[in-house]
Amino acid sequence: MSITDLNFDIDRNSQTPMWLQIRDELYNCLHQEILRPGQLIPNEKTLVELFNVSIGTVRKAIGTLENEGILIRKQGLGTFVFEHDANSFQFKYFHFVPRNSEETVIPNVELVSFERKKATKSEIEILNLPADNRNVFHIYNKLGFRNKFYIVDKIVISVAKFLSLTEEMYVNRNNTIYNLYQNKFNIFITDCSEKIRTVPANGETAKILGIDIDTPLLRIDRTGYTYHNEIVEIRTSYVHTSDIDYVRPHFSALGE
Amino acid sequence: MSITDLNFDIDRNSQTPMWLQIRDELYNCLHQEILRPGQLIPNEKTLVELFNVSIGTVRKAIGTLENEGILIRKQGLGTFVFEHDANSFQFKYFHFVPRNSEETVIPNVELVSFERKKATKSEIEILNLPADNRNVFHIYNKLGFRNKFYIVDKIVISVAKFLSLTEEMYVNRNNTIYNLYQNKFNIFITDCSEKIRTVPANGETAKILGIDIDTPLLRIDRTGYTYHNEIVEIRTSYVHTSDIDYVRPHFSALGE
DNA sequence: AAGTGGTCTAGACCACCAT
């Protein structure tokens, strides 16, 4: 199924502007996997014919999706669907830097445990688990750099959505976790939100990080979303901030 | 001095696009106070004449500044310079919500102490203090809601930039701190960045927040910037996260 | 050289807001 085989019907008299209708049509193509991560989308001239509008309208639609981080335009090459990889992880989803440094660091990630469990009430609710499968994977990782670990990461995802996932598959991925979601399960993380507080380290976390029990840690609760704001991942990070900081950078973002 | 009295010379053969040149000219008008917070800027047709370009080019320049949060377009009314007030504080600069709540809360702010001090080496460097005045204000506030305080906020700003600031003036402001900067000192905070880690509460902070010494707190180091990424404020917040969370929301921001 | 997105034009018409 190619996007160029579809018939789109943009309503010229709608309350919603045509550029937004086109943005939504493209967004749905992404959601329905007619357009896939990394793929080159049709060029602007083709889209003009496909939607039967002028080029400025197409460009506004694409520009919006680019601002959302879903499409990437490359002059001279074409427009591509965003793709999760080591690079995007580091710059969009890894929010730590060594103390007194501005440079991001590529962390080591090491699996601690991989389990399949009955979901809690809260997990059922947040992940909106179906009645016929209320199991979840609990995946614990430790992250760090320079032979030291600072972060314990607990990932909770629904078994229903990641049915064929195995520990072996998880360990043998040769890319980021979000890349695995994207390529093996067609689940594309579009965005996330985070909440932060302090908690004392429990026994297990303390052992993994080589610190005392009750050492104060950052607890970061991250919610991972896919298309249409559907929640697909609950991630809880416990962070020992002896040598690293959580960062929220400022961008003086220019551009369209 | 009105912007319409100026002569702008947009280079049609420059490497930098005309829309970016116009954006930079407008940005400099803001920096030089030719355009002030809250002010209505000339309408698009006037700007077209002023810069001698077509309306699409003007709109792209304004759209960029709108994305940066510096201008606000209101259909039917005009385009205005962004202005710091209670509303913008709550939605752009106050990053806390009560636990298990999504709604933002308007915090109480209460002055703890107001002092004028010799700057430390680090403060001199970060704030880029001039050789002839290396003093800073240290302003401590406590913030909270529902008759309880959760945050101790230390603000460090240069005396050179806020020369006439007094405790009385600070206390009697009837708006946010950034509004005071903007209206009394013509210093406009354009953006900020933050770093977070955990620290144990020291004696003073514990007393102010009514907690035990060494209670784990979030320490948030915020850097406040004005035009051209000049640092004008160092803010350190100590947060007791018993009932509140630091939030980093996700926006599925559409728009231009 | 061919193909892509980026910039820019010179309008037209619409939706919204105040008076």
Add this chain to the structure above:
DNA sequence: TGGTGGTCTAGACCACTTA
């Protein structure tokens, strides 16, 4: 009703990338 920004057109030409 008059003025504002929002949408949309149908092009032209430029800058960048790959071959």
